[in-house]
Structures are given as C-alpha cells and as structure tokens.
Amino acid sequence: MRVLQAKSIADQVDEILLERIRSGVYSPGSRIPSESELSDELGVSRATVRSVLAKLAANGFVIRKQGDGTYVNEHVHRASAHFGNLWDLTELIAGNGYNPTIELISMTRRPASEEESLVLALEAGEELICLRRLFHADQRAVILADNVIPISLLREPMDNLDGGMHIREILDRYFHQKIAFVLTDIRSTVLIIEAQKFLGGDAGRPILQLQTTFYEKNNLPIALGLNFFDDSFLHLSLAQAWN
Amino acid sequence: MRVLQAKSIADQVDEILLERIRSGVYSPGSRIPSESELSDELGVSRATVRSVLAKLAANGFVIRKQGDGTYVNEHVHRASAHFGNLWDLTELIAGNGYNPTIELISMTRRPASEEESLVLALEAGEELICLRRLFHADQRAVILADNVIPISLLREPMDNLDGGMHIREILDRYFHQKIAFVLTDIRSTVLIIEAQKFLGGDAGRPILQLQTTFYEKNNLPIALGLNFFDDSFLHLSLAQAWN
DNA sequence: AAGTGGTCTAGACCACGGC
DNA sequence: CCGTGGTCTAGACCACTTG
Secondary structure: OOOOOOOHHHHHHHHHHHHHHHHOOOOOOOOOOOHHHHHHHHOOOOHHHHHHHHHHHOOOOOOEOOOOOEEEEHHHHOOOOOOOOOOHHHHHHHHOOOOEEEEEEEEEEEOOHHHHHHHOOOOOOOOOEEEEEEEEEEOOOEEEEEEEEEEHHOOOOOOOOOOOOOOOHHHHHOOOOOOEEEEEEEEEEEHHHHHHHOOOOOOOEEEEEEEEEEEEEEEEEEEEEEEOOOOOOOOOEEEEOOO | OOOOOOOOOHHHHHHHHHHHHOOOOOOOEEEEEEHHHHHHHHHOOOHHHHHHHHHHOOOEEEEEEEOOOEEEOOOOOOOEEOOOOOOOOOHOOOOOOOEEEEEEEEEEEOOOOOOHHHHHHHOOOOOEEEEEEEEEEEEEEEEEEEEEEEEEHHOOOOOOOOOOOHHHHHHHHHHHHOOEEEEEEEEEEEEOOOHHHOOOOOOOOEEEEEEEEEEEEOOOEEEEEEEEEEEOOOOEEEEEEEE
16 A cells, blocks of 8 residues: 555656666666667556656766667766755765764744845845754764745744754745755855854865755745855765766 | 758757747746647647757756746846756856857876876876866956866877867867766865966965866766866856756 | 667646636 | 646657677
C-alpha cells in the first residue's frame, strides 16, 4: 500500500537509472543499454526513457553519443551541485561527501530594511521573520544561512519549528507559499566577524556569499536568503553538459 | 539559399518565442498563447512546443501554471547566466548589460605543472599551450581568463589566432576537439598582484575564481580554464525554475 | 548494413485552476 | 464546465557511428 502519492513513471525511471549509476551496476565509463532496450526492460515508451536520459545528460551523469550509445560519465562525481538545486544546501553538503545537519540558531522579527522592502515589494516598516541557521558537514560548521520572510505572509503559528526543514518546506507549511523560481547571486566577500563567530577560522578571509530571492508562481517575491559559504572546506562545483 | 545548416524546428521555435519575449510582443507578466494555439500558429506538434517551453521555463524565462497558462517571467532579466552556459564569459558580460570584447594578452608554451599533469592525464613534462585573455565589458577589464591545452592535441598551426574566439571554437578549429561536458568550480579568493595588473583596483580584495575543466565525449580532459572574475562590477546571477 | 541516439508527429488521458 | 498544462504512448523518419 502506498502511503504517499505515486510518483510519475519518468521519476521512477530516473531513480532506477541513477541508482544503477551510483551503485555501479552501470560502471563509470561504460555504455548503458540503448533507449530501446531500456524501454523494453522497464515497460515504458522510448519517449519516457529519452526524457529521463536527457535530464541525466544535462546534469552530466551520462554522456550521449549519436550513432554510438550512452555512457556513464566518470568525472561527474567531482561535482557537488546540479542545475535546479543550487540553493539546496543540504544536497550541496552531501555532494561534497559529508553528512549534512542543520542547527537553528535563532528566530526573530524585525522591520524590513529599505533594501529588503524594495526587493520584497513591501510597505515601509513591514516586519520580517528572520531565520538564522547553521549548516554542518560532519559536525563542522560550513554555511551560515539567514532567511527573511514578510510576516504578512504567515498563515500558521510557528511554534515548535523544526529548524532542519528545507526552506521550501518552511515556506509551504507555515506560509502556504510554493516556490516557482529562484534567483541566486554568487559573490565573493570577506568573512565578517558576525559570521566568523559561527564558521570559525580567520575573520577577513575570502568567502562565498550566495544571495537568493525566492518567487512564487505569480512573480511575487516571498523570501530572501543570505548564505555565507565556507569554500575553503566545501566546494561549489557545477557539472554542465554541452547541448 | 541557406548558407549554414538548417536549424531544427525546435530551435527555430525557441528563437521565435525568445524574440517575442525580449521584444515585448509577449510583455512581462502576461500570459502567452497556449500550447495548442502555438502549435497551430507555428505549424508544429504540441510535443515540440512543449519541449521548447520546458527549456524556457528551466531557464526562468517563463513560468508555467497547470490549469491556467504560461506567463512571461518579469524578474528573469536580472539573471546574467543560464544553465548550460556558465562558462560562456561573453554571454555573462552581455547578460549584465555590457558590450563584451576580448583582448588576447599572450600565447605561450611551457611544461605542465604537477597538478595540471594530474588533471589533464599527461605524462610528466608534457608541454601546454597557454592562452591569456582579458575580457572587457564596455572597455572595462572585468575577467582575466587563462586557458591551457596540451600541445599534443594540436592539429592545426595557430598562426593568426583570433583572440576573440570562444574557447569552444578554438578547441574545435585548432585541436579538432569538441566539448562534451564541463566542470566548473566556483571559489572565492583575493585578487593577486598578477591579475590586479590587468583588472585594476586594489590588490587583495575579494574576487571570484572560476576553475573549469573541459572534457570531450570520451571522458578525456582536453583543457583547463582559470578565470578571475571581478564581481564588484559584474554579477554572477543564476535563474532556476522549481521543477 | 545495423544499431544508436536525435527529431518530430498525432493522439490519448489526467490533474488542476478559473469561470 | 472547459481549457490549461502534465504525462505517456506508438510510431515514423533522420543522422550518425561502428563494424
């Protein structure tokens, strides 16, 4: 009996193939079965197999060669991030080979700054909920993540907040908002004292800063993220297929 | 008479829709015609229209709402980079609203370092061709780009090299290599004196560093890139759709 | 020549949202 | 209810690579 909603056929095929790649059933550098063979074996149409392989290729897991076959990419394991989840910090930590945990530092409220009001399209003085969390990779603090959300969007009481939730889950559960798309600015900055308290090491050293704006489907901004990212320990590495 | 190879139907549809979005025929925030209407108007199947709309949505140009319609995303103009071309520096400069130009600083040859030999899978002491180029945004130097390629891959004399060529074109024309996929590490560092000579400003200030490894279709590394990126002037901003 | 991936079509059914 | 996008199918033809 299924507890959760059934997944789409394509998602199931995606999981099967990724599992085979990760477990080595399809070994690095080797050729995997053809589209026709996979569609026969899995009992789905070739179009469905193709849509999955296209996604895997775009993320660099496989390399496709017309007239030849589809091969497992042996270098993609170096990548820590993939398209569509650049702002998923737990996956980023896991992609670096560490076990991610999230620690809730504080949850406060304060009026929005001028810049925040502008970006979030708020009236002057509207209040924000500020979430400060610390992401650990195997016990080591690596990302300080601040998120701010207008309090006017709050729909459910935020008692007993589980700090380990993904920002997407928090927005869904307490604000009834679904993320439609995301803009991420990647910047280089120096580690400020306030962040150094959490991340340790030398203040003033170069560090990555990820500034994220979350939008819902009607193009309205619903939240901001400001992440200080210790890239001396964690690598931000992107795989991209050509075409 | 066509001079170049005919483009695929999907690519043509892609160009048409992007042009309509950019020119405002489909104005920001408005709903564009449905899949059926587009397939009727353009004389292509709905599946083809869908594949194009899926690509546009993944890059944030449009937002799709089941049961409602497809809308032009009014915020995507802030993005300067899109998936699949993070390493395309001229597009990145253009995405920031500047006119990109490339200046060839030097072309030299030297033996590979130990690390380079490792990454490029070379024998000890093999020689590299080193290309140093400076990317300008409206006359202002913004990216110092070094590329190294094993000399053993060279297939054509590199006389009269056009420094303005894309690295992909250089690899194709002079080395007969086609890029299959790319790994890019994004790091934060401080501006070293050697790069400061070209980029100006204060040495020691934080700066982005993009380290790229280029692979051909057989999983063999063919080139490296090391880009110093002045993000105090140019923004690295990525748009991502949620699903 | 045979087999692969690349492209495209026509049509079916479903899930969702606005009217 | 109707129209929208989401999913999936079966099949055709093409372009390319390899033996």
